[in-house]
Every structure is written in structure tokens, then in C-alpha cells.
Amino acid sequence: MSVTFPWQTTSWQNLTNSQQQKRLAHGLLFHGAKGIGKMLFAVSFAHWLLCEQPHADKPCGECKACLMLKADSNPDLLYLTPEEEGKAIKVDQVRELINKISLTGHSQGYRVIIISPADALNINASNSLLKTLEEPPENTVLILISDKPSKLMPTIRSRTQMIRFDLPTEEQSLAWLKQLDTKQPELVLKLSGGAPLSAATMSENEGLAIREKLFTNWKELAAGQADALESASMWVKDGLKVFENLPLHWVNSWLIDMLRSLHGGPIESMSNVDYAQTLQKLAGQVDLKSLYGLLDRLNDTIRLNDTSANQLMLVEGLLLHWAGLKRQV
Ligand SMILES: [Zn+2]
Numbered sequence: 265m266s267v268t269f270p271w272q273t274t275s276w277q278n279l280t281n282s283q284q285q286k287r288l289a290h291g292l293l294f295h296g297a298k299g300i301g302k303m304l305f306a307v308s309f310a311h312w313l314l315c316e317q318p319h320a321d322k323p324c325g326e327c328k329a330c331l332m333l334k335a336d337s338n339p340d341l342l343y344l345t346p347e348e349e350g351k352a353i354k355v356d357q358v359r360e361l362i363n364k365i366s367l368t369g370h371s372q373g374y375r376v377i378i379i380s381p382a383d384a385l386n387i388n389a390s391n392s393l394l395k396t397l398e399e400p401p402e403n404t405v406l407i408l409i410s411d412k413p414s415k416l417m418p419t420i421r422s423r424t425q426m427i428r429f430d431l432p433t434e435e436q437s438l439a440w441l442k443q444l445d446t447k448q449p450e451l452v453l454k455l456s457g458g459a460p461l462s463a464a465t466m467s468e469n470e471g472l473a474i475r476e477k478l479f480t481n482w483k484e485l486a487a488g489q490a491d492a493l494e495s496a497s498m499w500v501k502d503g504l505k506v507f508e509n510l511p512l513h514w515v516n517s518w519l520i521d522m523l524r525s526l527h528g529g530p531i532e533s534m535s536n537v538d539y540a541q542t543l544q545k546l547a548g549q550v551d552l553k554s555l556y557g558l559l560d561r562l563n564d565t566i567r568l569n570d571t572s573a574n575q576l577m578l579v580e581g582l583l584l585h586w587a588g589l590k591r592q593v
Pocket residue numbers: 314315316317318323324325326327328329330
């Protein structure tokens with residue numbers, strides 16, 4: 265059985281071919297949407313590079329390097345990640361890594377460094393990595409991973425070979441999710457923007473139940489039955505902390521469905537099939553102009569939530585805006 269996901273076969277063949285033809289770049293940037301398995305691919309590929317007798321589609325699993333990888337004790341595989349999730353990768357961490365790889369020798373094969381998310385490298389950390397990326401020690405491969413490659417410094421990007429990972433087709437994703445016995449695979453996949461790993465995580469973390477909880481609160485806010493400020497902390501704690509930006513994208517799809525309804529679209533055209541009637545009713549209470557205003561506000565919230573802005577304040581602002589819309593009931 266292959267060690268990668270079914271939708272990654274071509275990437276695997278291309279990279280392993282490059283290695284066999286001795287033209288593998290020493291800096292690789294794996295980029296593409298979140299939740300499609302770039303990190304797992306990188307780890308599998310690193311194992312394959314370190315393996316002493318790899319098969320075409322996987323490491324042997326039996327050699328000394330493989331056994332050490334299984335025990336998580338192979339010194340030739342190194343990771344560079346933020347010390348705290350969501351924070352930057354700092355220059356001291358990069359310096360420490362460079363010291364390690366320049367001082368210590370390694371076995372005859374490869375040494376692989378996985379940097380994820382590479383867009384978390386701050387400016388100093390990026391600058392300090394440049395030289396290593398340009399001229400790494402012999403047989404050293406750096407794999408950078410990012411779903412926001414435009415956030416990387418151009419000097420970093422230009423020193424890597426960019427390898428794009430596409431979103432799998434709906435068919436591939438659904439087949440994979442069904443193998444995992446995911447409940448309501450079509451719905452969770454849609455709500456995860458088509459990214460199968462995000463969909464599986466959503467399913468495992470009760471994502472549908474959380475969406476239901478947030479939608480109930482959204483209705484209560486419209487009816488003046490909930491307090492926007494109190495609700496905001498619930499949204500952040502149960503929603504954004506667990507699913508990052510996803511709950512904001514759910515709200516986006518609710519608003520788009522409401523707009524469809526106000527523009528006279530039929531109920532079948534709505535993407536939130538399970539909420540269609542409620543959304544139609546909510547849309548009937550407000551006017552187009554204020555709904556477009558709220559959509560602008562939401563887009564700002566999504567954009568700012570990617571930066572270090574205060575998440576709670578952003579969500580408070582959004583919910584106050586929604587609760588305060590002029591309604592005809
Ligand atoms: Zn092996």
C-alpha cells in the first residue's frame with residue numbers, strides 16, 4: 265500500500281523520479297490549500313529519502329534508518345516549527361538548527377529538514393535561513409510547507425523549487441472519507457472547502473454539532489434572544505480556536521444563501537441545504553443593502569483574523585453588526 269494519499273500519486277512519482285535522476289532540488293516548497301495532506305506527504309517523502317533500500321512507492325520499513333524513524337529517533341530528520349502554535353518561527357530557532365546541521369555529521373544518506381508552516385518564519389528568521397537554503401550542506405534537503413506561499417519572503421521563494429499540491433477532486437475526497445466511515449461526508453467536505461483532511465478533522469471534532477450550535481446562536485441574535493458580547497466568547501472558544509477560520513466561512517455561506525434568496529433564487533440553489541428554509545426566513549427580514557454591508561464586515565473579519573488582530577474583538581464586532589441590523593419581523 266502506498267504511503268501517500270490517492271490524490272498525491274503524481275507528485276510522488278515526480279519527486280522520486282527527480283531523486284533517482286539526481287536532480288532533486290535541495291530546497292522544496294510544498295504549497296496548496298490547507299487540509300489536503302501536504303505535511304503527511306512531506307514526512308513520507310522524507311522517510312523515503314532516508315531509507316537505505318526504498319521501494320518505488322514507499323520506504324522499506326526494515327532498514328536501520330526506517331527503524332529509527334519508526335522510533336522517532338532518526339537524527340537525520342529535523343523539524344522547524346513554531347514553539348507555540350500560531351506563533352512565528354524565531355531567528356534563534358533557525359540559528360540553532362543551522363548550528364546543528366553544520367556541526368554534526370550525518371550518515372551517508374540524506375538529511376531532511378521540514379519547515380512548517382514556512383510562512384511562520386519571521387523576517388529575521390527568513391534572512392538567517394537564506395544562506396543555508398542557497399548552499400545547504402551536502403545531501404541536505406529542506407522541505408518548506410505553506411498554504412499561504414505569498415506570505416513568504418520573495419528571496420525565500422526564489423531559492424526553492426515550488427511544488428503545487430492541488431485540491432483533490434470531489435470524487436477522490438468522498439471515496440477517501442467514506443473509507444474512514446465519516447458521517448455525512450458530502451456535507452462536511454462542502455463545509456471544509458473541499459479539503460478532505462479538514463473534513464475528516466471536522467467530523468472527528470464534532471464540527472457539524474458546533475456549526476449547529478453557532479447557527480442556533482446566529483438565529484437567536486437575529487431575534488434579540490442572545491447577547492452579542494457573550495456569544496462572541498463562545499464563538500471564539502468553541503469555533504475559531506478549534507476550526508480556525510472555518511466558522512467564518514460558514515457564516516459567509518449563510519450570507520451568500522441569504523443574498524441568493526433576496527435576489528429571488530430558488531431554495532434549491534442554496535448551498536446550506538439543511539438550513540435553507542431558516543436562511544430564507546432570515547433574509548426576508550432584512551434589506552439587500554444592509555446584508556451587503558454585513559458581508560463586507562465579514563470579509564474584513566476573515567482577513568484580519570489571519571493577522572495578529574484581537575480575535576474576540578473582531579467576532580464581537582461582527583455579531584453586534586448582525587444583531588443590530590434593521591429588521592422587519
Ligand atoms: Zn528503509
